[in-house]
Amino acid sequence: MTHQVRAVVARGKGAPVSLETIIVPDPGPGEALVKIEACGVCHTDLHYREGGINDDFPFLLGHEAAGVVESVGEGVTDVAPGDFVILNWRAVCGQCRACLRGRPWYCFDTHNAKQKMTLTDGTELSPALGIGAFAEKTLVAAGQCTKVDQTASAAAAGLLGCGVMAGIGAAINTGNVGRGDSVAVIGCGGVGAAAIAGSNLAGAAKVIAVDIDDRKLETAKKLGATHTVNSKDADAVEAIRELTGGFGADVVIEAVGRPETYKQAFYARDLAGTVVLVGVPTPEMKLELPLLDVFGRGGALKSSWYGDCLPSRDFPMLIDLYLQGRLDLDAFVTETIALDEVEKAFERMHHGDVLRSVVVL
Ligand SMILES: NC(=O)c1ccc[n+]([C@@H]2O[C@H](COP(=O)([O-])OP(=O)(O)OC[C@H]3O[C@@H](n4cnc5c(N)ncnc54)[C@H](O)[C@@H]3O)[C@@H](O)[C@H]2O)c1
Ligand SMILES: [Zn+2]
Numbered sequence: 001m002t003h004q005v006r007a008v009v010a011r012g013k014g015a016p017v018s019l020e021t022i023i024v025p026d027p028g029p030g031e032a033l034v035k036i037e038a039c040g041v042c043h044t045d046l047h048y049r050e051g052g053i054n055d056d057f058p059f060l061l062g063h064e065a066a067g068v069v070e071s072v073g074e075g076v077t078d079v080a081p082g083d084f085v086i087l088n089w090r091a092v093c094g095q096c097r098a099c100l101r102g103r104p105w106y107c108f109d110t111h112n113a114k115q116k117m118t119l120t121d122g123t124e125l126s127p128a129l130g131i132g133a134f135a136e137k138t139l140v141a142a143g144q145c146t147k148v149d150q151t152a153s154a155a156a157a158g159l160l161g162c163g164v165m166a167g168i169g170a171a172i173n174t175g176n177v178g179r180g181d182s183v184a185v186i187g188c189g190g191v192g193a194a195a196i197a198g199s200n201l202a203g204a205a206k207v208i209a210v211d212i213d214d215r216k217l218e219t220a221k222k223l224g225a226t227h228t229v230n231s232k233d234a235d236a237v238e239a240i241r242e243l244t245g246g247f248g249a250d251v252v253i254e255a256v257g258r259p260e261t262y263k264q265a266f267y268a269r270d271l272a273g274t275v276v277l278v279g280v281p282t283p284e285m286k287l288e289l290p291l292l293d294v295f296g297r298g299g300a301l302k303s304s305w306y307g308d309c310l311p312s313r314d315f316p317m318l319i320d321l322y323l324q325g326r327l328d329l330d331a332f333v334t335e336t337i338a339l340d341e342v343e344k345a346f347e348r349m350h351h352g353d354v355l356r357s358v359v360v361l
């Protein structure tokens with residue numbers, strides 16, 4: 001059997017997205033069909049639409065989602081129909097060299113559904129990050145479904161599926177922020193704001209938010225930033241050093257994805273400190289740094305894919321913290337919108353008007 005559902009499709013480079021009817025197959029072995037309840041609009045969806053990821057149009061966009069499992073294919077035992085799940089783009093394989101070494105959060109061979117979803121004329125769709133959740137239903141690998149407490153709001157829970165997890169994980173997993181650390185976060189959109197919340201959860205003593213937009217700095221304060229710097233008016237590196245006794249922060253998280261902000265992060269950290277790059281650069285960007293500074297300042301320069309998260313470990317834990325009132329996921333939801341408003345949400349994102357627009361179905 002197949003299912004005809006409404007979904008948001010990007011047909012060509014830079015062209016506005018369109019609401020289309022798509023065909024979703026019943027789950028085969030190892031797959032799950034999920035009825036989507038909410039899906040956040042992430043910058044990466046816009047990257048796809050602009051052809052910045054690859055040219056495999058048409059894309060089925062959307063990948064920060066929560067929903068309910070409708071049916072599962074043969075051999076699926078981890079999730080069952082009726083389960084409330086967050087979709088993830090790291091369904092670990094258990095077999096690759098990273099998994100075999102006990103580091104599944106680096107898994108190099110993650111699973112997606114084998115069967116293809118298509119347009120009504122049979123054209124195969126490329127689901128964003130192997131998910132494709134701006135749709136009433138989507139087909140994923142069962143391992144992409146992580147069961148969490150069903151009392152959580154779907155709009156908030158879904159955000160853990162990408163950007164918010166990436167930010168929290170950049171702080172707690174990749175940056176290894178600990179009690180008493182000083183942290184600076186450059187770029188306070190959805191991802192950077194989450195890095196601030198994550199640093200707070202980890203017990204950072206000082207959390208400095210840096211952005212060029214005062215609106216973002218206001219939200220950063222609500223999520224636990226102890227200091228804010230508008231780097232349009234002030235030199236970010238000097239400001240961070242001033243706020244840290246002249247030394248720089250223990251951990252600096254770059255959540256913009258540009259060479260100039262990476263350089264700020266590099267020089268705004270203390271000796272032996274850590275830089276985490278969680279912002280995603282574009283292919284033409286280049287970085288130039290004196291190699292002697294890279295050596296001489298010591299410490300660690302790391303990048304963070306999906307916050308080095310392990311969905312089965314991190315999603316249920318963060319949802320529990322959310323339900324206990326210790327992690328304000330609702331603060332990331334600026335607005336809820338309908339499925340046909342994704343293009344408008346891209347525009348608002350482009351103008352910096354939102355932390356997250358979330359499609360609610
Ligand atoms: N590593 C991952 O796994 C992962 C996952 C999701 C998103 N991302 C990436 O993280 C980045 C941020 O995503 P987002 O959803 O928060 O985007 P966003 O557009 O909501 O936020 C970007 C923020 O950076 C600020 N900014 C822009 N230029 C700046 C500058 N020169 N100095 C300081 N601040 C500046 C903007 O004002 C904005 O607040 C993007 O590159 C996105 O692709 C990475
Ligand atoms: Zn693996």
Ligand SMILES: [Zn+2]
Binds near residue numbers: 042043
């Ligand atoms: Zn994303």
